[in-house]
Amino acid sequence: MFPTPSPPHGNSSRASPSVTGERKAPKEQPRIRRRNRLITSCLECRRRKLKCDKLQPCTNCTKFSRDCLYIAPALDPAGQAKIANLKEKMGMLEKTLEEDIARRTRSEQSITGMGVLSKSQLPGMADDLSDQEDEEDVKDLVPTSLAIEDAAYYEDEDVNEDLIDLGISLGKLRITERVGGFVRPRFNEELGQAIKKLPKTEDSNLNPFLKQSPSTWMAPGHEYIPPSSSFCFSSGLHKTTLLTHLPSKVMVDKLMDHYWRAVHIVARTVHRPSFERQYERFWNDISVGIEPRSSFQAVVFAALLSSTISMTENKILEEFGVARDSLVDNFREGTEAALSRANFLHTTRLETLQAFVMYLISLCRAEVTRAHSALTGTCIRLAECMSLHRDPSHYTSNAIEQHVRRLVWYQICFLDLRTCEATGPRPQIRREDFDTRFPNNIDDADLEKGIQVNEDRNYFTDMTIMRMRIECYEMHRVLWTERPKLDSKRTTLTTLLSKIQRFCQAMEKTYLPFLHKNQPLHVLAMEIYGILSCRMYVMVLQKFTSTHYRIMPERLRSMSMSCAIMTLEHSMVIETTPALSTWSWYVGALHQNHAALLLLSEFYITNERDPSVEARIWRCLDHVFSLSPSITGEAKCRMVLEELRGRIETYHATRRVRAPARMEHAGPPEDPGASEQRDRRSSSVQSGVSSSFTVSSGNSSHHLQPGYQHQSQMANLDSMASLNYSLGAGNSPALHPQASAEVHNYTFAGPAHDGTISQSAGTGTSPSQGQHSHEQSESSITTGSSSEPNNAAGMLGGTGGSPLDMLPEIDWVSSYFPFQQEYD
CATH class of the missing domain: 4.10.240.10 (Zn(2)-C6 fungal-type DNA-binding domain)
Structure with missing residues (x-):
């Protein structure tokens, strides 16, 4: 053994008490004793x-x-002392590490109260992607500097504060300062540069917008429902009684029956069996002269408000003999009064917050103002104060309560995204700030019976549509967080597109196997998913769209146009198919037709245009802007852009929108020489680089390279789950540029949502669109109806040379509706 070191260097226990007292620090940690073996x-x-x-x-x-x-065999005392000190320091480091791990574990357990509980994982995001290197054709691509996240206004005493901040409308399109969630204070200049590329036309006498005055297109539309200005601060609302706004039980029962069919399916916030029991008790209390509790009154009025909003003017007149607006105002005031009586601003009752969320869902759809956004912010703070951002399994084992708390929280998450994209600036809720799990894909009846309440079902349930919406919106939240990182080069465009691709693949692997094309609710689920999934690509790519000084790489341009067209087509199916008309009232909450602007600006940016793609685009744009199919495409494009530029200039002048001082102006188009040089450079890159993504699904795969590609035919796939998504740098539900079904005869052979209705839908387009489609029918190919059983998706791929051929054919309409095309 080594001899014992001297006191100055060795163990402090061998030193005298006086020396030990002098040397010991106030918080000195005990040394680790080690044996010094020979x-x-x-x-x-x-x-x-x-x-x-x-x-x-x-x-x-x-x-x-x-x-x-x-x-x-031996060291001198100095060497022995150095070895001893080194071993002591190593021992202290090991002990500190052990204590840190133990402290972190205790901290996590104290937060959950039951061990570490991970939050809901988005499909396809289990193994997060590290940043992937961009393709050669996008390495030098930078986002436009003309789109920012924040808006500012000039201070002016003459500004009309009574003007509602709804922006301007043009057909079905409504935009504020924000286009696709970004503020574009020089958008009128951008449109002006786009107009210069279009030839002048003489069809101005056919312009349907000439007779519209600013008081028309700056005024609220019929979908606008404002919250009362006295909602939060008036002292008189709580003095109103329940019977002030509550109609007869017969009328309320009819409205509630419509609520379960039209609202509960797409905007679920309650557990139906529990609600119905309380609803019976509600009327029993009224019949004996007892006033029901204020919180449930608010829930009932919010449900009646939602039901009334989801009904058409004609149906309300036919059923109840009153005007729709008066009935909506009555139930809105009744909901606000009930919330005021329930003290919603300082409540701790989940039922009151539930009613507040139902109230906001009804209001925050097609037309949203800062008033809606302010109330949503209040709702978020109230929910967090009630710990809805923590999974309810921390606090309760009641399956129904857990389910309702999760539902309410994710509806609040949706309201956060909906209001921020309309009024900005960015989502208030971040995914790292909450651990609430997704509501299980389970029937309400199973929750009631307590049958495997913590397991998702592998079939279509009451919750399937809502669950798909929730997961899509949480992916939107991820993209809201990731998009700013593109500007600072902390991530790459390829990485974001790959994340979307993996998410879509995981969603389709989960849900497609149990969706059937002859069930209206199943078709509705896929149309909603189609809108939300296509929007993800547009969200990422919109800042890279072509401008006056550079054109977007063809691969990304094709991708963005494809997804924009599909977004509008999915929406058209919901709006124009009679079998889906019950839920068409909610389309405005899913998208705001901003994809139409991308199509207008991108398709005419170059002179190379595919006629079949152009026909498909104008079927969508005619639907959005209510244009006549008799006018040529370029004339309509110029007509819409000029009208849009004029309206935006008027709105910006009225609202006094301020652009950042350092923001450049949208300058003139680049000179032809620079354009030719850019085209040659792009061509050399496309021909010299063979980078691609290969994505396999099922038993087949596609290998595609950037640029124009010939897509081979795909037919008679075994199931919808085997659809292949393959892109140069990502993935999207893609369109078939030539198989554009002009006239769809949709037939639902199976039962509808109540199991009793079998109905046949008419054409998927309006008469004017049908006429326009007929003109283009010769340039289309025939897609026959599928003879496969449920889950079969017979498709034909395109064989043309369109820029969109690089994307695989996924025609949701033909995949989920048996149809037959008619040609003259």
Whole structure:
């Protein structure tokens, strides 16, 4: 053994008490005592962990011809002291590490109260992607500097504060300062540069917008429902009684029946069996003269408000003999009065917050103002104060309560995204700030019976549509967070597109196998998913759209146009198919037709245009802007852009929108020489680089490269789950540029939502669109009806040379509706 070190360097316990007291620091940690063993083995045996026979040289070193070295038999006191100090420091580091791990574990357990509980994981995001290198054709691509996240206004005493901040409308399109969630204070200049590329036309006499005055297109539309200005601060609302706004039980029962069919399916916030029991008790209390509790009154009025909003003017007149607006105002005031009586601003009752969320869902759809956004912010703070951002399994084992709390929280998350994209600036809720799990894909009846309440079902349930919406919106939240990182180069465009691709693949692998094309609710689920999934690509790519000084790479341009067209087509199916008309009232909450602007600006940016793609685009744009199919495409494009530019200039002047001082102006188009040089450079890159993504799904795969590609035919896929998504840098539900079904005869052979209705839908387009489609029918190919059983998706791929051919054919309409095309 080594001799014991001297007191100045050795163990402090051997020092005298006086010396120990002088040297000991106030918070000195105890030293780790270690035995200093004498090393007798050679260094090579110690390093290789072999038993050394301690010969000179040892047997192991002799056998393998190694240098056999030994440590000196003893060290001087100074060397021994250094070794002892080194071992002490190593021991202290090990002990500190152990304490840190133990402290972190205790902290996590104290937060959950039951061990670490991970939050809901988005499909396809289990193994997060590290940043992938961009393709050659997008390495130098930078987002436009003309789109920002924040808006500012000039201070002016003459500004009309009574003007509602709804922006301007043009057909079905409504935009404020924000287009696709970004503020574009020089958008009128951008439109002006786009107009310069279009030839002048003489069809101005056919312009349907000429007779519209600013008081028309700056005024609220019929979908606008404002909250009362006295909602939060008036002292008189709580004085109103329940019977002030409550109609007869017969009328309320009819409205509630419509609520379960039209609202509960797409905007679920309650557990139906529990609600119906309380609803019966509600009327029993009224019949005996007892006033029901204010919180449930608010829930009932919010449900009646939602039901009334989801009904058409004609149906309300026919059913109840009153005007729709008066009935909506009555139930809105009744909901606000009930919330005021329930003290919603400082409540701790989940039922009151539930009613507040139902109230906001009804209001925050097609037309949203800062008033809606302010109330949503209040709702978020109230929910967080009630710990809805923590999974309810921390606090309760009641399956129904857990389900309702999760539903309410994710509806609040949706309201956060909806209001921020309309009024900005960015989502208030971030995914790292909450651990609330997704509501299970389960029937309400199973929750009631307590049957495997913590497991998702592998079939279509009451919750399937809502669950798909929730997961899509949470992916939107991820993209809201990731998009700013593109500007600072903290992530790449390829990485974001790949995340979307993996998410879509995981969603379709989960949900497509149990969706059937002859069930209206199943078709509705896929149309809603189609809108939300296509919007993800547009969200990422919209800042890279073509401008006056550079054109978007063809691969990304095709992708963005494809997704924009599909977004509008999915919406058209919901709006124009009679079998889906019950839920068309909610389309404005899913998208605001901003994809139409992308199509207008991108398709005419170059002179190379595919006639079949153009026909498909104008079927969508005619629907959005209510244009006549008799006018040429370029004339309509110029007409819409000029009208839009004029209206935006008027709105910006009225609202006094301020652009950042350093923001450049949208300048003139680049000169032809620079354009030719850019085209040659792009062509060389496309021909010299063979980068691609290969994505396999099911038993097949596609390998596509950037640029124009010939897509081989795909037919008779075994199931919808085997659809292949393959892109140059990402993935999207893509369109077939030539198989554009002009006239769809949709037939639902199976039962509707109540199991009793079998109905046939008419054409998927309006008469004017049908006429326009007929003109283009010769350039289309026929897609026959599928003869496969449920889950079959017979498709034909395109064979043309369109820029969109690089994307695989996924025609949701033909995949989920048996139809037959008619041609003259």
